[in-house]
Amino acid sequence: xxxxxxxxxxxxxxxxxxxxxxxxxxxxxxxxxxxxxxxxxxxxxxxxxxxxxxxxxxxxxxxxxxxxxxxxxxxxxxxxxxxxxxxxxxxxxxxxxxxxxxxxxxxxxxxxxxxxxxxxxxxxxxxxxxxxxxxxxxxxxxxxxxxxxxxxxxxxxxxxxxxxxxxxxxxxxxxxxxxxxxxxxxxxxxxxxxxxxxxxxxxxxxxxxxxxxxxxxxxxxxxxxxxxxxxxxxxxxxxxxxxxxxxxxxxxxxxxxxxxxxxxxxxxxxxxxxxxxxxxxxxxxxxxxxxxxxxxxxxxxxxxxxxxxxxxxxxxxxxxxxxxxxxxxxxxxxxxxxxxxxxxxxxxxxxxxxxxxxxxxxxxxxxxxxxxxxxxxxxxxxxxxxxxxxxxxxxxxxxxxxxxxxxxxxxxxxxxxxxxxxxxxxxxxxxxxxxxxxxxxxxxxxxxxxxxxxxxxxxxxxxxxxxxxxxxxxxxxxxxxxxxxxxxxxxxxxxxxxxxxxxxxxxxxxxxxxxxxxxxxxxxxxxxxxxxxxxxxxxxxxxxxxxxxxxxxxxxxxxxxxxxxxxxxxxxxxxxxxxxxxxxxxxxxxxxxxxxxxxxxxxxxxxxxxxxxxxxxxxxxxxxxxxxxxxxxxxxxxxxxxxxxxxxxxxxxxxxxxxxxxxxxxxxxxxxxxxxxxxxxxxxxxxxxxxxxxxxxxxxxxxxxxxxxxxxxxxxxxxxxxxxxxxxxxxxxxxxxxxxxxxxxxxxxxxxxxxxxxxxxxxxxxxxxxxxxxxxxxxxxxxxxxxxxxxxxxxxxxxxxxxxxxxxxxxxxxxxxxxxxxxxxxxxx
Numbered sequence: 001x002x003x004x005x006x007x008x009x010x011x012x013x014x015x016x017x018x019x020x021x022x023x024x025x026x027x028x029x030x031x032x033x034x035x036x037x038x039x040x041x042x043x044x045x046x047x048x049x050x051x052x053x054x055x056x057x058x059x060x061x062x063x064x065x066x067x068x069x070x071x072x073x074x075x076x077x078x079x080x081x082x083x084x085x086x087x088x089x090x091x092x093x094x095x096x097x098x099x100x101x102x103x104x105x106x107x108x109x110x111x112x113x114x115x116x117x118x119x120x121x122x123x124x125x126x127x128x129x130x131x132x133x134x135x136x137x138x139x140x141x142x143x144x145x146x147x148x149x150x151x152x153x154x155x156x157x158x159x160x161x162x163x164x165x166x167x168x169x170x171x172x173x174x175x176x177x178x179x180x181x182x183x184x185x186x187x188x189x190x191x192x193x194x195x196x197x198x199x200x201x202x203x204x205x206x207x208x209x210x211x212x213x214x215x216x217x218x219x220x221x222x223x224x225x226x227x228x229x230x231x232x233x234x235x236x237x238x239x240x241x242x243x244x245x246x247x248x249x250x251x252x253x254x255x256x257x258x259x260x261x262x263x264x265x266x267x268x269x270x271x272x273x274x275x276x277x278x279x280x281x282x283x284x285x286x287x288x289x290x291x292x293x294x295x296x297x298x299x300x301x302x303x304x305x306x307x308x309x310x311x312x313x314x315x316x317x318x319x320x321x322x323x324x325x326x327x328x329x330x331x332x333x334x335x336x337x338x339x340x341x342x343x344x345x346x347x348x349x350x351x352x353x354x355x356x357x358x359x360x361x362x363x364x365x366x367x368x369x370x371x372x373x374x375x376x377x378x379x380x381x382x383x384x385x386x387x388x389x390x391x392x393x394x395x396x397x398x399x400x401x402x403x404x405x406x407x408x409x410x411x412x413x414x415x416x417x418x419x420x421x422x423x424x425x426x427x428x429x430x431x432x433x434x435x436x437x438x439x440x441x442x443x444x445x446x447x448x449x450x451x452x453x454x455x456x457x458x459x460x461x462x463x464x465x466x467x468x469x470x471x472x473x474x475x476x477x478x479x480x481x482x483x484x485x486x487x488x489x490x491x492x493x494x495x496x497x498x499x500x501x502x503x504x505x506x507x508x509x510x511x512x513x514x515x516x517x518x519x520x521x522x523x524x525x526x527x528x529x530x531x532x533x534x535x536x537x538x539x540x541x542x543x544x545x546x547x548x549x550x551x552x553x554x555x556x557x558x559x560x561x562x563x564x565x566x567x568x569x570x571x572x573x574x575x576x577x578x579x580x581x582x583x584x585x586x587x588x589x590x591x592x593x594x595x596x597x598x599x600x601x602x603x604x605x606x607x608x609x610x611x612x613x614x615x616x617x618x619x620x621x622x623x624x625x626x627x628x629x630x631x632x633x634x635x636x637x638x639x640x641x642x643x644x645x646x647x648x649x650x651x652x653x654x655x656x657x658x659x660x661x662x663x664x665x666x667x668x669x670x671x672x673x674x675x676x677x678x679x680x681x682x683x684x685x686x687x688x689x690x691x692x693x694x695x696x697x698x699x700x701x702x703x704x705x706x707x708x709x710x711x712x713x714x715x716x717x718x719x720x721x722x723x724x725x726x727x728x729x730x731x732x733x734x735x736x737x738x739x740x741x742x743x744x745x746x747x748x749x750x751x752x753x754x755x756x757x758x759x760x761x762x763x764x765x766x767x768x769x770x771x772x773x774x775x776x777x778x779x780x781x782x783x784x785x786x787x788x789x790x791x792x793x794x795x796x797x798x799x800x801x802x803x804x805x806x807x808x809x810x811x812x813x814x815x816x817x818x819x820x821x822x823x824x825x826x827x828x829x
Contacts, residue, residue, distance in 0.1 A: 010044070012058070023058040034078035036107075037091065043080065043107060049073035051094070053107055064107045069100055069114065077123050081130035089151045093133055095124040101135060103153055113153040119145060123168045127175035132156065132193075134178060136169045144182065146189070157364075158381060159189060176458055190424060192406050192443075195457045198236035199445035203254040204455055204469070205241050207231050213243065215256035216464045218453075223464055224256040233271045242279045242292075244271040249281055251292050260292045266304070270327045278348060280334060284323040286312055287336065289351070307338060309346060309353050328375070330368040333389060335375060337363035343377065345389060357387060359397055367408060369415040376408050376418060384408065384420060386432060401432060409444040409452075414501070417474075419447045426452065428474045435475040442470050449503040450477040480504050484511045489524050505532040513557050517550060549574065559583060578602075590614040609635040616640050623647075649818065651825030707736055718748065725772065727754035762794055789822045790814040 010023045010033060025044065032045040042054045043064065051064035074097040081091040090103035090113060101115035101124065119137035126133055133149045144161040146169060163182035170179045180187040197206035208214045211229040216222075230246040240259065243250040249271070251260040266283040273279050277297060279290045290302045304312040307324050326337040333354075334346040341359040343366070346352065361379040368375045368389070377385045383400035404423050411417035418429040426440035442454030452472040460468050473481075476499045483492040489512055496504045509528035512521045522541055529537030540560060547553050555570035564587060571580035577600050584592045593611045597603045612635035619627035625644045632640035638657065645654045710732045717726035727749065733741040756772055764771050769780035775794065777784050785794040789808045800809050808823035820827050 010042075010058070021058050023054070025052075031075045032078045034080045035082075036080060037082040041107075043078060043092075045075035045078055045094070047074065049075060049096070051075075051107070065110070066094070066102055067110065067112060067114075069096060069102060074098070076121050077125075079125050079133075081126045083128070083130055085130045085151075089130070090153075091126075091130055091151075093124055093126065095121050095135065097121060099137065101133070101149070101153075103133075103151070115149060115153045115155075117147055119147075122166055125169060125171055127171050127191075128173065129175070132175070134169060134171065136166055136180065138166060146178065146180065155380070156194075160381075161187060161189075163187065174458070193458070195443060196231055196234050197443065197445075197455065197457060198234045198241050199453070199455070200236035200241055201239055201254045203236075203241075204445065204464075205234065205236065205243075205252070205256070206455075206457060206460070207234070208460065213256070214464070215241075215252070215254065217254070218466075218469050221464070221466060226252075226256045232268055235272045237273050238275050240273065240277070240292075242271055242273045242281075244268045244281055249279060249290065249292075251279075259294075260300070262290060262292070262300075262302070264288065270324070272327050272329045274329050274331045274348070276331050276348075278329070280327055280329050282324045282327045282336070287324065287327060289334075289348075303351075307336065309336070309344060326363050326366055328366045328368060330370075330372040333368055333372045335366050335368065337366055337377070341379075354389070357397070359385070365407065367410055369410040369418075370412055371415045373415055376410075378405050378408060382406060384422075386418070386429075401429070402427065402434070407444050409447050411447040413448055417447070419444055419452050426454075426472065428452075438472055440472070445469075450474045450501060451503075476501065476504065477507070480507055484508070489515070489518075489521070493524065493528075500531070502532040505529075506534070509534075509537060510561075513560065516544065516553055516557060552576070552579070555579070564589075581607075588614070590618060613637050613640070620644065649820040649825055651820060654825075707733070710736075721752075722756045722772070723749070723752045723754050724756045765796060788814060790818075 010025065010030065012020045012022070014020055025046070028046045028048040028050070030044060031047050034043045035041070036043065040056050041061065042056065042058075044052045044054060046052065049069075051066065053061045053064055055061055075094060076097045077093075077095040079093045079095075081093075085091055088105070090105050092104040092107060094102040094104070096102070097120060099117040099119050099121055101117060101121070103113040103115065115135075117135055117137060119139045121135055121137040124133060124135040131151055133151070135147045135149065137145060137147070139145055144163060144166045146159040146161060148156040148159070150156060159178075161180055161182065163185065165183055167181040167183075169181070172178070175193065176191055178189040178191055180189060195206060197204065199205075202219045203215055203217055205213060205215045208225075211227055211231075213226045213228045213231060213234075215224040215226070228243060228245060228250065232244045232246065234241060234243045236242070239253060241252045241254075243252060246267070247263060249262045249264055249268070250258055253259055264281065266281070266286055266288060268281045268283055268288075270282045271279065277292055277294045279288075279292055281288045281290065284307075286304055286306050288302060288304050291297070291300055293300050306312055307322065322338045322340045322342065324336060325339050328335050329348065332348055334348050336344040336346070337359075338344070339362055341361055341363065343357040343359060343363060345354045345357070347354055359377060359379060361381060361383070363377050364380050364382075365378040366375055372389055374386060374388055377387065379385070382404045384402040384405040385397055385400055387397070402420055402422055405420055406423075407421040409419045411419070416431050420427040420429055420434070421440060421444055422437075424440060425437040427434040427437050429435075440454060441458075442456045444452065445455050446453040450473060452474070454470045454472065456468045456470065480492055480495060480499075483495055484507070489508065492508055492511070496508055505528040509525045509532075512525035512528065515521045516525075522544060526538060526541040529541060540556075544553050544556060547556070551570055551574050555567040555574075558564075558567040558570070564583065567583060568580045571577065571583070577596060581593055581596045581600070584590075584596065590611050594608070594615070597608055597611060612631045616628045616631035616635070616637060617640070619625075619631065620640065620643060625648050629641060629644045632644065641657055642654065645651075645657065710729045714726050714729035714733065717723065717729060730741060730745045730748075734745060762771060763769070764778040764781065764783065765785065766778060766783035767781040769778060771778050771780070771785075771794070775785065786800055786809045787793065788795050788800075788811045790810050791814060793811070795809055795811060799811055799813075801812050801815060802809050803821040803823060803826065805826045806821060806824040808821060810822055814822070815828065818828065
């Protein structure tokens with residue numbers, strides 16, 4: 001530890017109190033001292049503003065030169081971050097009394113970052129990971145304030161602090177709270193870090209470390225961890241999440257599997273996404289609109305715009321005076337916030353600027369509601385504004401609805417409801433009127449069906465647990481539940497009529513079903529289902545009314561609430577085992593169906609066979625081939641057995657299966673006609689031979705097989721963008737069915753030329769001329785090319801493998817996971 005004496009002497013001692021060395025500094029007195037991160041150097045700040053660097057033994061090393069700080073002589077505080085940090089990030093903060101902050105990567109750096117705080121500073125400190133610098137000071141109007149900056153000098157937020165003379169500040173260990181000394185008091189302020197996270201479907205994705213992104217299913221509690229370095233921002237909607245890094249935009253699904261990606265040339269800072277598969281990625285000077293690839297829309301498009309919405313051309317300059325500070329979008333609109341307080345509203349349908357709204361301060365966060373009729377704006381001081389998207393240019397914004405707001409979230413099923421996070425309280429705004437607040441510690445994730453889901457991201461350190469997700473019900477849902485429990489269904493129905501919402505009607509319907517024995521309960525349930533347009537619920541009530549036994553009604557209601565075991569028990573007590581079997585069949589519980597069938601006296605062979613067949617399907621879906629074979633054998637399912645034997649490449653069992661099948665005798669009769677035809681190929685065809693082929697169905701089967709083959713070739717060629725091959729396939733198909741394929745061919749080949757995509761060519765082994773990889777003969781020399789029986793591609797001589805039994809060839813790579821010949825299924829040696 002070190003200690004500064006008022007006379008300019010420095011004493012360095014150990015933690016047990018013994019003195020190690022002392023140093024008298026000549027000239028001006030000392031203002032501050034700071035150890036270097038590796039504890040090998042000491043940085044001294046003199047009262048005249050000079051900075052001197054000493055080694056750990058007190059020997060002078062060099063003066064530290066500072067630029068752009070003329071006139072700001074007195075140093076108030078030094079803070080040199082000692083943790084791990086990137087080499088490009090500033091770690092040394094030098095705080096001057098006049099309000100200047102100097103950020104440096106090292107004390108030898110010449111190009112430092114200068115921050116103007118516009119206040120008389122008192123103290124400054126880095127947080128626990130060196131990403132945020134808190135600066136305490138007093139403004140010109142004698143107001144205490146704490147300003148927060150990131151490591152690169154960008155202003156984040158300003159905290160106004162009441163009281164008299166501010167003395168010092170200090171971070172908590174994990175930087176979630178800030179202690180501020182004012183007069184004889186210590187004030188504590190909660191700090192909410194800007195976590196990089198997104199919630200979509202039931203998945204919470206968040207950055208958990210410097211280069212790790214976790215995808216956590218909040219229902220099944222499975223998690224997937226991806227290594228994605230340099231994550232800048234992320235956003236999600238429905239089933240897709242976009243992750244912006246320094247050089248890429250990555251689209252991931254709910255399991256973290258990459259669905260699409262794009263390399264970017266702009267330094268992205270903000271990113272947003274909508275359910276129309278459109279991503280907006282913004283830097284400080286421009287923003288990119290990217291329509292990414294989805295199964296329903298494989299083609300992508302992109303367009304780059306300046307901050308004012310004008311398209312970027314090759315001759316444009318990159319500098320903008322009024323830079324972008326936040327973006328958000330819905331399915332139809334885009335909002336772009338700028339440092340000057342201007343908010344630009346664009347239409348995403350035809351990308352036209354709709355309006356420009358001037359805010360009095362810099363916007364921090366924005367969000368559009370579900371029908372794009374309203375949006376909220378949170379400015380840098382934390383004031384919340386609600387605005388309409390049809391507002392005219394340059395209108396008055398009006399008064400802020402709330403103060404000290406740090407996050408907000410619209411309900412996805414109600415455009416009038418907004419969840420607002422204010423300090424440690426959660427407000428629900430309905431038509432701009434707040435409900436009574438609730439205590440909140442997490443981050444807003446989802447607002448749907450009158451329930452708000454929050455995530456305790458600050459508490460997730462190692463493993464995600466169910467306790468990290470908190471579900472909060474809004475006041476109307478809580479009040480309805482209390483009315484149902486303590487007053488009655490009629491009063492609850494009247495309350496819901498005054499505060500209508502589909503979730504409240506569902507709550508009433510379910511409560512009425514639970515009390516079905518009362519006189520008007522089923523009528524109330526039916527009316528509630530009608531109010532929420534629930535056709536399945538209406539049909540369910542009608543089915544209940546058709547039952548005359550209250551016990552059977554109770555069983556159906558228990559099944560509705562997913563208490564299947566209790567429902568089955570009632571069916572057994574009522575001697576209705578058939579209904580228990582039907583229930584388990586609807587649920588797909590086929591193992592239980594087999595147990596019930598064995599206990600029933602009226603079981604038929606067809607029912608048992610159906611159950612065994614479905615159990616075999618259950619195993620085959622999970623690639624448990626041996627289990628599937630067992631049950632397919634018990635129900636004599638030939639097609640299922642064939643799938644299993646083919647997957648196992650068990651040619652011997654396939655042969656036995658075919659020999660024992662009922663179709664084998666019929667096939668032998670047809671084979672006789674085929675053999676007769678094959679023998680007469682070199683002779684003129686006889687009438688009798690054609691009759692044999694027609695009777696055996698071989699002519700129609702051959703034509704059908706050829707038609708299916710050309711359809712398959714055309715489909716695969718389109719997917720592989722091999723349009724030359726696709727053109728040949730369509731020529732064959734148009735000859736067979738011109739009405740169906742002529743218009744389709746015109747639609748395809750007006751968009752794409754009949755040429756194969758690059759990369760679909762190989763060199764002929766004979767003449768080395770280029771040829772399509774699917775061709776069986778070379779177009780130049782007409783030489784036959786050996787083809788792979790697995791992939792269909794042409795084979796190079798060195799890469800070919802040939803079966804000693806049937807002579808089939810295949811690429812050696814294709815045989816890595818195979819155990820037999822792809823043609824004759826002889827075991828590989």
